[in-house]
Amino acid sequence: MKRSEQIFLRKLPxxxxxDRKATLVIFDHILTKWVPGFSxxxxxxxxxxxxxxxxxxKSLRSYSDFCERVSRTAPDIRRSNGRVLGIGGGSVxxxxxxxxxxxxxxxxxxxLPTTWLSAIxxxxxxxxxxxxxxxxxQIGTFYPAxxxxxxxxxxxxxxxxxEEQAWGELAKIAILDGGKWTYSxxxxxxxxxxPQAIEAKWKxxxxxxxxxxxIRHALNLGHTWGHVLExxxxxxxxxxxxxxxxxxxxxxxxxxYLSERDRxxxxxxxxxxxxxxxxxxxxxxxxxxxxxxxxxxxxxRFVFLKSKSxxxxxxxxxxxxxxxxxxxxxELERQGWLKV
Ligand SMILES: NC(=O)c1ccc[n+]([C@@H]2O[C@H](COP(=O)([O-])OP(=O)(O)OC[C@H]3O[C@@H](n4cnc5c(N)ncnc54)[C@H](O)[C@@H]3O)[C@@H](O)[C@H]2O)c1
Numbered sequence: 267m268k269r270s271e272q273i274f275l276r277k278l279p280x281x282x283x284x285d286r287k288a289t290l291v292i293f294d295h296i297l298t299k300w301v302p303g304f305s306x307x308x309x310x311x312x313x314x315x316x317x318x319x320x321x322x323x324k325s326l327r328s329y330s331d332f333c334e335r336v337s338r339t340a341p342d343i344r345r346s347n348g349r350v351l352g353i354g355g356g357s358v359x360x361x362x363x364x365x366x367x368x369x370x371x372x373x374x375x376x377x378l379p380t381t382w383l384s385a386i387x388x389x390x391x392x393x394x395x396x397x398x399x400x401x402x403x404q405i406g407t408f409y410p411a412x413x414x415x416x417x418x419x420x421x422x423x424x425x426x427x428x429e430e431q432a433w434g435e436l437a438k439i440a441i442l443d444g445g446k447w448t449y450s451x452x453x454x455x456x457x458x459x460x461p462q463a464i465e466a467k468w469k470x471x472x473x474x475x476x477x478x479x480x481i482r483h484a485l486n487l488g489h490t491w492g493h494v495l496e497x498x499x500x501x502x503x504x505x506x507x508x509x510x511x512x513x514x515x516x517x518x519x520x521x522x523y524l525s526e527r528d529r530x531x532x533x534x535x536x537x538x539x540x541x542x543x544x545x546x547x548x549x550x551x552x553x554x555x556x557x558x559x560x561x562x563x564x565x566x567r568f569v570f571l572k573s574k575s576x577x578x579x580x581x582x583x584x585x586x587x588x589x590x591x592x593x594x595x596x597e598l599e600r601q602g603w604l605k606v
Contacts, residue, residue, distance in 0.1 A: 267392055267475030269468055270377075270410050274461070275417045278307050279378075286311045288346045290336065290373070292362045294319045294354030297380060300423050313340045319357045324397045326405070329361070333369060349374040352411075355381035355428075356388035356503070360406075363394030367409035377411040380420045382432030382456050383504050386463045387439065389414050391471040391485075401557045402493060408476050418457055429456060431504035437536055438487050438511060439466045441571065445528070445582035448535045480567070484584040486560065487569040488514055491598070494554040499543045508536055509543075517597050518571040525573040528582055532571075545605045548595060555591065565590040 273279070281289065291308065295316035298305045308314050315335070317323055336343070350373050352362025359377050366375035379389040392410030395403035436459070440448045443466040451459060467485070474481035492510025495501050501509070515532050518524040524532075546554075555561055567586040574583055598604045 267408065267410055267471070268412075269472065270390060270392075270412060270414045272461075272464060273413060273415050275415060277419050278303070278417055279415050287313075288343075288348050289313065289351050290340055290343050290348055291315065291351045291353060292317055292332075292358060292365065293352075294358050294380065297353065297420075301380075301420055302423075304420075313343065317354070317358060317361070319354050321357060321397055321402070323357050323361050324364075324395060324403075326396060326398065329365065329396055332361075332365060336369065343373070344370050349376060351376045351378065353378040353380060354384070355379065356384040359384050359389050360393075360395040360403075363392075363409050363411070364396055364406060367394055367407040372409075375409060375411045376413040376415070378415040378417060378420065380417075381424060381428050382421060383428070383435055385416055385421055385460060386432055386456070387435040387467060390464050390467050392475065400497075402497070416460060421457065427502075431502040432456065433537070434488070434492070434504035434507035434511070436463055438485070438507060439463050440535075441511070441532065441582060442466065442470065442484055442487060442584055445532070448532065451535075480586065483560075483567060483586060484569055487511060487571075487584055490514075490555070490558065490561070490566065490568060490594075491603070493558055494546070494551060495543060497557075498546055498550055498554050501543065512536060513598070513601060513603065514569060515571055516601055517568075520597070520600075521570065523570050523572045523585075524582070528571075528573045532582075545603055547605050548599070551595065551598060551604055552591070555594065561591070565593070568594070 289311060291311045291314040293308060293316055295318060350362055350366035352359050359379060363375055366373050377389045379385040392408045393406060394409050395406035398404035440451055470482055470485055488507045488510030491513045492507040495509055496503055496506035515524060515529055519529040560566055565588055568589045569584050570587055572583045572585055574581055
């Protein structure tokens with residue numbers, strides 16, 4: 267897999283008239299309302315398609331409707347050396363990436379992430395996705411964008427709640443990168459930390475680009491339980507991941523992998539999440555866990571955290587251990603995530 271080129275900009279990129287003609291833009295329609303000057307900028311692209319962001323965009327129905335729409339309205343896109351530019355948060359990125367990787371057997375992809383979550387995490391690493399029957403990311407491809415535009419003016423119009431949602435994935439990357447920068451990171455400095463966060467994610471991705479060696483699995487830290495909370499409680503992805511990381515680090519401490527000092531520091535670093543969620547029933551949790559494509563009735567490879575000796579460069583290291591579903595449920599119950 268070729269690493270994407272990152273282009274850091276203050277304002278929206280300029281394209282020549284020829285490039286604009288060859289670009290099929292898929293953009294979150296909400297941006298025309300939120301970002302000053304965006305409506306004028308986007309109106310210069312003859313093939314720009316507004317979409318409604320969210321999980322329903324990542325469905326087979328919306329994919330097939332979209333392909334038919336493009337086929338009817340932009341039949342010349344391949345001949346004009348076309349490329350796809352996805353502008354929006356993670357849902358628009360996942361959808362645009364899947365579309366680009368499959369339409370006409372593949373068109374070059376560029377992304378312009380507009381939420382902190384997508385700028386920090388989802389735009390990088392080449393995963394595209396659609397959902398199936400309400401289960402997340404069941405269909406997808408590995409198809410990295412050749413260019414990713416990180417535009418400060420687009421990102422800084424977001425409200426506090428989207429910053430909050432990004433914190434989960436940023437915290438994950440900081441912990442996976444050895445935990446050193448969890449001592450200096452704060453929520454007010456998202457733009458300045460972007461290059462570091464992207465670099466840290468690529469370190470994992472490039473060791474295992476197609477997820478065949480198991481190394482990239484570390485990026486699932488906090489996601490096993492996080493995905494359940496996202497689906498069952500309707501939390502945002504980032505908020506759910508934050509809770510999932512808390513569960514993982516408590517379990518790591520309980521198993522004596524993580525020192526008390528590191529556990530306490532990381533709990534403090536993760537901070538409090540806005541709304542607390544009530545516990546789930548065991549039946550509900552089991553049903554959701556079994557939908558996770560990484561879990562089967564025998565169990566899963568859970569991402570734990572380990573404290574390293576005080577002399578080592580990185581203080582914390584992720585590692586995997588097979589756990590059974592009953593073990594996972596027992597620990598969830600012990601930590602109070604399940605109704606007793
Ligand atoms: N491919 C990957 O590696 C990967 C990794 C993590 C998450 N994801 C996916 O990313 C998605 C979640 O990401 P997200 O929260 O960015 O998705 P999103 O696209 O649903 O955006 C969240 C909300 O923010 C709005 N928005 C977008 N840009 C804005 C801006 N600049 N100002 C104000 N509002 C804006 C959107 O309209 C939407 O309502 C999920 O579908 C998740 O599965 C993918």
